[in-house]
Amino acid sequence: MRILHCADLHIGSSLESGLLPDRAALRRREINDSLSRIAAMARRHRIDACLIAGDLFDTDYVTPETWKRCLAAMASATPVRFLILPGNHDGRFLHAREQRASSGDPADRLPSNVKILTGGHSVRMGATRVFAAETADDIRYIKADIQLFNIVMMHGTVSGQSFTFADGTVVPFSALKNRNLDYGALGHVHAAGAAQVDARLTLCWPGCLEARGYDEPGRKGFIVVNTENGSRRFVRAALRECAAVTCTLDRADTEGDILNKIHQSLQDVAEENLVYLHLDGAAKEEEFNPASLQKMLLQEYFGVRIDTSSLTILGRGQQMNTSRVASPEPDEDATRIWNPQEEAQIAADADDWTREERPLARKITEQAEDEAGSQIALREIFRELVRDAGLAPETADEVLKAGYAALDGEELPL
Numbered sequence: 121m122r123i124l125h126c127a128d129l130h131i132g133s134s135l136e137s138g139l140l141p142d143r144a145a146l147r148r149r150e151i152n153d154s155l156s157r158i159a160a161m162a163r164r165h166r167i168d169a170c171l172i173a174g175d176l177f178d179t180d181y182v183t184p185e186t187w188k189r190c191l192a193a194m195a196s197a198t199p200v201r202f203l204i205l206p207g208n209h210d211g212r213f214l215h216a217r218e219q220r221a222s223s224g225d226p227a228d229r230l231p232s233n234v235k236i237l238t239g240g241h242s243v244r245m246g247a248t249r250v251f252a253a254e255t256a257d258d259i260r261y262i263k264a265d266i267q268l269f270n271i272v273m274m275h276g277t278v279s280g281q282s283f284t285f286a287d288g289t290v291v292p293f294s295a296l297k298n299r300n301l302d303y304g305a306l307g308h309v310h311a312a313g314a315a316q317v318d319a320r321l322t323l324c325w326p327g328c329l330e331a332r333g334y335d336e337p338g339r340k341g342f343i344v345v346n347t348e349n350g351s352r353r354f355v356r357a358a359l360r361e362c363a364a365v366t367c368t369l370d371r372a373d374t375e376g377d378i379l380n381k382i383h384q385s386l387q388d389v390a391e392e393n394l395v396y397l398h399l400d401g402a403a404k405e406e407e408f409n410p411a412s413l414q415k416m417l418l419q420e421y422f423g424v425r426i427d428t429s430s431l432t433i434l435g436r437g438q439q440m441n442t443s444r445v446a447s448p449e450p451d452e453d454a455t456r457i458w459n460p461q462e463e464a465q466i467a468a469d470a471d472d473w474t475r476e477e478r479p480l481a482r483k484i485t486e487q488a489e490d491e492a493g494s495q496i497a498l499r500e501i502f503r504e505l506v507r508d509a510g511l512a513p514e515t516a517d518e519v520l521k522a523g524y525a526a527l528d529g530e531e532l533p534l
Contacts, residue, residue: 127307173307174207174275405435
């Protein structure tokens with residue numbers, strides 16, 4: 121089984137990130153469409169299940185239109201299954217939807233391939249079982265079959281030899297050891313990482329799916345887990361990332377020297393990305409114009425924040441003080457997040473992912489986005505027709521699979 125593990129999509133973010141108004145509006149649309157992109161990639165790469173480890177939404181107030189659109193996106197990816205864990209941002213909304221979905225009212229029914237997995241519950245998919253833990257008690261009562269590949273979904277942080285839920289409850293690694301768990305699908309931390317608990321269990325967190333501002337630098341994407349061989353890989357899949365770059369200036373630099381140094385430091389940054397440029401050292405007042413520099417760089421990159429809090433401006437007799445956004449330490453290189461011995465297993469994965477798969481790098485056009493939206497709409501209409509036909513659940517699933525295959529232009533088996 122191949123599982124896609126993502127977290128912290130934060131759909132509905134206000135994005136007060138210092139972007140130009142038109143770019144902020146575009147970025148909000150991109151964030152709101154992120155689940156549709158994940159669903160499309162999961163279906164295209166024949167993923168079996170997608171785990172969303174908390175904070176699918178940015179708040180616990182989600183408009184009916186946004187919820188319906190997310191359900192349609194996930195339904196369009198059938199037969200991919202979606203398991204959603206409530207996070208600290210969207211927990212009340214998702215818990216309410218889970219309760220309504222189990223009430224028996226057809227109007228509140230979730231698509232057959234979607235489940236909100238709350239604490240204490242689990243789902244078995246073939247030789248894999250996924251547990252949800254929202255409290256320490258949920259962990260305590262996990263009973264995992266040693267013969268299965270067992271996953272626990274949690275939303276919180278790892279520090280030293282303990283895990284802390286988003287509500288502040290601390291669980292030592294000893295509570296997770298020797299429970300026949302193989303993989304911890306975590307969310308909440310916005311930079312990717314991993315921690316080994318015991319010989320069998322590794323906790324992994326992919327970070328947020330998209331950079332929403334200048335305080336979320338580094339590689340963004342999701343993790344693909346192969347339960348057959350236990351391999352894990354990080355896939356860069358964000359439309360935009362934030363590059364945190366430091367450039368050191370010298371008091372002897374002319375304006376031309378400064379521009380050359382800055383461009384040199386940014387030479388590996390793609391134009392679709394945000395740039396957090398930290399300048400240190402010293403510069404002469406007559407050679408350094410931050411407003412002009414900002415305007416110039418905004419013609420080259422999607423968003424730019426220049427931090428001069430460590431830069432001494434000569435000629436004023438004082439340091440130039442501007443607010444600095446404290447950025448977290450950059451996440452490790454994706455190829456070094458996991459144990460080195462796993463790289464051979466990753467390379468041997470038959471259905472290889474493109475390590476640098478970035479939709480904007482392929483210059484997706486507005487027409488392509490419109491076509492993708494039309495496909496989702498068609499799938500939603502078809503799903504509603506099948507649901508209203510009153511078929512048995514097993515029959516409805518088969519009809520949906522056949523219909524979606526036809527919409528994708530695939531040949532139907534006789």
